[in-house]
Amino acid sequence: MNGNLPELKRIANRMRHNIVKMIGAAGSGHPGGSLSATELVAALFFKVMRHDPKKPAWPDRDRFILSKGHACPVLYCAYAEAGYIDPALLMTLRKLGSPLQGHPDRRFLPILEASTGSLGNGLSIGMGMALAGRLDQKDYRVYVMLGDGECQEGQVWEAAMFAGYHKLDNLCAIVDYNKIQLDDWVAKILDLEPLAAKWESFGWRTLTIDGNNMQKVLDAFEQAKMTSGKPTVIIANTIKGKGVSFMENNVEFHGAAPNPDQVKKALEELDKEAAVLA
Amino acid sequence: MGTIAPPKFELKMGAATRDAYGKALAELGRTNPNVVVLDADLAKSTKTNVFAKEFPNRFFTCGIAEADMVGIAGGLAEAGKIPFASSFSVFLMCKGFDQMRVAVALPKVNAKFVGSHGGISIGEDGPSQMSVEDYALACGLAGFSVMSPADEVSTRALVFRAAEHKGPIYMRVGRPKVPVIYDAKDDNFQIGKARVLIEGSDVALIGCGIMTAECLRAAETLAAEGISAMVVDMHTLKPLDTAAVAAACRTGAIVTAEEHLLDGGLGSQVARAAAATSPVPIEYVGIHDTYAESATPEELLEKYGLTAKEVVAAARRVLKRKR
Ligand SMILES: Cc1ncc(C[n+]2csc(CCOP(=O)(O)OP(=O)(O)O)c2C)c(N)n1
Numbered sequence: 001m002n003g004n005l006p007e008l009k010r011i012a013n014r015m016r017h018n019i020v021k022m023i024g025a026a027g028s029g030h031p032g033g034s035l036s037a038t039e040l041v042a043a044l045f046f047k048v049m050r051h052d053p054k055k056p057a058w059p060d061r062d063r064f065i066l067s068k069g070h071a072c073p074v075l076y077c078a079y080a081e082a083g084y085i086d087p088a089l090l091m092t093l094r095k096l097g098s099p100l101q102g103h104p105d106r107r108f109l110p111i112l113e114a115s116t117g118s119l120g121n122g123l124s125i126g127m128g129m130a131l132a133g134r135l136d137q138k139d140y141r142v143y144v145m146l147g148d149g150e151c152q153e154g155q156v157w158e159a160a161m162f163a164g165y166h167k168l169d170n171l172c173a174i175v176d177y178n179k180i181q182l183d184d185w186v187a188k189i190l191d192l193e194p195l196a197a198k199w200e201s202f203g204w205r206t207l208t209i210d211g212n213n214m215q216k217v218l219d220a221f222e223q224a225k226m227t228s229g230k231p232t233v234i235i236a237n238t239i240k241g242k243g244v245s246f247m248e249n250n251v252e253f254h255g256a257a258p259n260p261d262q263v264k265k266a267l268e269e270l271d272k273e274a275a276v277l278a
Numbered sequence: 279m280g281t282i283a284p285p286k287f288e289l290k291m292g293a294a295t296r297d298a299y300g301k302a303l304a305e306l307g308r309t310n311p312n313v314v315v316l317d318a319d320l321a322k323s324t325k326t327n328v329f330a331k332e333f334p335n336r337f338f339t340c341g342i343a344e345a346d347m348v349g350i351a352g353g354l355a356e357a358g359k360i361p362f363a364s365s366f367s368v369f370l371m372c373k374g375f376d377q378m379r380v381a382v383a384l385p386k387v388n389a390k391f392v393g394s395h396g397g398i399s400i401g402e403d404g405p406s407q408m409s410v411e412d413y414a415l416a417c418g419l420a421g422f423s424v425m426s427p428a429d430e431v432s433t434r435a436l437v438f439r440a441a442e443h444k445g446p447i448y449m450r451v452g453r454p455k456v457p458v459i460y461d462a463k464d465d466n467f468q469i470g471k472a473r474v475l476i477e478g479s480d481v482a483l484i485g486c487g488i489m490t491a492e493c494l495r496a497a498e499t500l501a502a503e504g505i506s507a508m509v510v511d512m513h514t515l516k517p518l519d520t521a522a523v524a525a526a527c528r529t530g531a532i533v534t535a536e537e538h539l540l541d542g543g544l545g546s547q548v549a550r551a552a553a554a555t556s557p558v559p560i561e562y563v564g565i566h567d568t569y570a571e572s573a574t575p576e577e578l579l580e581k582y583g584l585t586a587k588e589v590v591a592a593a594r595r596v597l598k599r600k601r
Contacts, residue, residue, distance in 0.1 A: 028402045
């Protein structure tokens with residue numbers, strides 16, 4: 001897939017529409033961390049990654065693991081936009097029998113690369129895939145998205161140490177650094193700073209960018225692809241709830257669904273943005 | 279078959295056991311300055327935030343780092359504090375298990391662990407957030423006492439008993455509101471001492487957690503059919519009240535009911551105790567070797583067989599096997 005910049009921005013806007021609608025319809029879910037990651041996920045699926053929705057099991061495909069599984073609406077929207085799943089399914093999120101479970105679950109949606117939702121697990125799994133790719137002399141790349149709060153899990157740093165030591169340059173981690181976790185702001189719970197220096201000291205190339213700026217996001221993924229001899233981490237400064245004024249930087253919208261009025265208001269705002277991007 | 283009508287339980291909807299936990303913890307904090315509370319970025323959900331608000335300097339959020347939190351609890355206990363550490367039960371037990379074994383069970387320190395969002399009745403978040411194995415894991419820690427209270431009254435009392443008890447504790451509390459079983463003033467709860475809610479002679483229904491209320495409802499249905507069912511609230515899975523199990527055995531048939539995998543939970547504990555005294559046929563209500571999914575709590579309890587209806591069906595089956 002090969003979207004140009006204006007098209008990628010329109011895709012991100014459409015994904016935000018769907019994120020709001022589907023979580024509103026479900027009546028529960030995690031809008032904040034889905035909206036913060038939208039540019040990053042859109043860039044991966046519609047420009048950066050080598051993949052084919054007609055061949056989801058293609059052995060040479062690039063892999064994407066959403067380690068912060070609670071943000072799965074953003075991933076489901078990318079799947080729908082790319083043609084992996086029927087867009088009508090989005091409105092079944094979290095309902096009995098839906099393949100779109102509250103957290104990604106491969107038993108119900110086999111195109112997922114991993115079942116996630118217990119934070120801290122994704123980077124290790126992605127690293128296993130990257131190692132296998134190296135053993136098989138395949139050139140696919142593995143992308144793993146982590147939450148900033150998630151980086152408090154010890155397993156993340158066990159994985160970081162391993163990837164650095166084994167120079168897994170086919171692995172790219174993305175930290176969605178939206179500064180907020182569940183109970184409060186990250187800096188008030190357990191500060192991660194200096195975050196880039198931590199990753200660097202574990203042997204990673206680090207790229208710190210504005211993760212809601214599509215051009216900057218594309219540039220960073222391009223640099224990551226060109227990096228050899230080390231894994232890359234993109235520390236993406238983002239805004240939690242990005243695109244919906246009353247959700248932005250609002251701890252309350254980590255794990256609360258918008259009510260019908262809020263859905264309406266949010267969609268109006270996103271419509272305005274869509275008009276500008278058209 | 280028995281003829282005496284069982285006492286009626288109104289089963290009016292009360293607070294979630296996690297809310298009762300949060301309130302009890304704050305109450306405890308007022309009388310016991312040694313109580314220190316830990317959480318792992320779920321204080322709004324586990325309700326330790328009630329304590330945090332009142333005693334900010336005796337509350338520590340550990341970040342999303344459950345293993346570290348359990349280790350810290352071990353150290354606090356070694357140094358004379360009474361730590362209560364909470365997260366969702368699945369993260370507390372699964373991520374913190376080695377630390378519970380090494381920093382708490384082996385040295386047998388005085389640390390308390392309360393896991394919220396136990397079982398599948400959390401609903402839409404799905405299986406990654408649901409614990410269906412926490413009883414088994416906690417019972418597998420030598421020296422631990424393991425509890426799963428059924429309502430707000432027993433939760434409050436057992437939080438206080440946990441603090442008075444010298445030794446490690448695991449308690450599961452739940453997300454949804456649950457019916458009140460006990461009188462608000464009832465404080466007659468002891469760790470390891472079951473409560474017989476209804477005396478009966480044909481079959482014994484033994485429940486814990488949210489399934490205790492389902493056993494009460496089942497007993498009512500069975501009574502209408504002329505079957506006299508004893509109902510036992512086995513709020514403590516370990517140490518198990520073997521005298522209560524022996525009494526249950528005297529009815530000649532047992533049904534256990536739990537919101538947990540059938541492996542290693544209440545059913546296993548009761549069967550072992552029954553087999554050691556006077557074995558009778560037992561049927562088990564619980565989750566059959568699977569993980570659940572996303573849906574409303576009601577839909578899930580129905581689909582995975584955790585209802586009064588299932589308890590009644592199990593009672594009918596076990597009565598057929600009765601010698
Ligand atoms: C191991 C584990 N502990 C706790 C949780 C509960 N939980 C879900 S989301 C969340 C906060 C995540 O914050 P962050 O990683 O910053 O994600 P984002 O802000 O991008 O949504 C927590 C604590 C979990 N899913 N897994």
